[in-house]
Amino acid sequence: MEHGFLGYRSTFMLDFVVSALLLIVPLLLFSLYAVKIKHNFALHKKLQILLGAVLLVAVAAFEVDVQIMHGGWQNIVKQREVPLTPEQFDYVRNVLYVHLLFAVSTPFFWATTLILALKRIPNPPVPCAHSSLHKKLGWISTIDITLTSLTGLYWYYVALVAGG
Template sequence: MEHGFLGYRSTFMLDFVVSALILIVPLLLFSLFTVKIKRNFALHKKLQILLGAVLLVAVSAFEIDVQIMHGGWQNIVNQREIPLTPEQFGYVKKVLYVHLVFAITTPIFWATTLFLALKRIPNPPAPCAHSNLHKKLGWISTIDITLTSLTGLYWYYVAFVASA
């Protein structure tokens, strides 16, 4: 297996998604800044649609790469230069399962938030009857994607960087 572009024995798509996880939270915070502070609802809408679309494409490409092209995450992790001990591998697996809780719920919350916003918020976007629910769903989505990012980055660290 070749090295990912971050220099570890992962895959290009795994390194791409890890890079996206680093960028998504600051971009999301900028989107929140545009709506909360600048009150630029139109830019917030565009940013959220863009972030959602980019994440959908990136995660879809990532899943195809990991599952179809490489036969699962275990095959990728087992290609490390220094193999993991059974205990380390078990820990990596546990970290992945925690990450998956957030990684699976994030697109559900984000899609729900986006779908309801597109359906219920006027165009051009402005505060409306749906705003309170939108804020709650938005914060749930924000916390969830942040936890997805943190756990995903930690998984990458324990799977590829630690003891490399």
């Protein structure tokens, strides 16, 4: 297996998604700053649609790469320069399961938040009757994507970096 662009025995798409996970939380925080502090609802809307679309495409390409092109995450991890012990491999799998709890729920929360906002918030966006529910869904989505990012970065570290 080739080295990913981050320098580990990974894939381009795995390294791309890890890089996206590093960028998503600061961009999300900027989007929240735009809406909460600057009251720039239009910028917030554009950023959320852009982030959602980029993540959807990136994750779809990532899944094709990992599952179809490389036969699953196990095959990628088994190509490490320093192999994992069976106990380490089990730990990596368990970390992945925790990550997947958040990673699987994130698109559902984000899509629900975004679709309801597009249907119920006026264009151009301004506070409205849906704003209260939108804020709740938005915070759930924000927490979920943050936990997706943190657990995904940790998985990459324990699976491909640590002890290597």
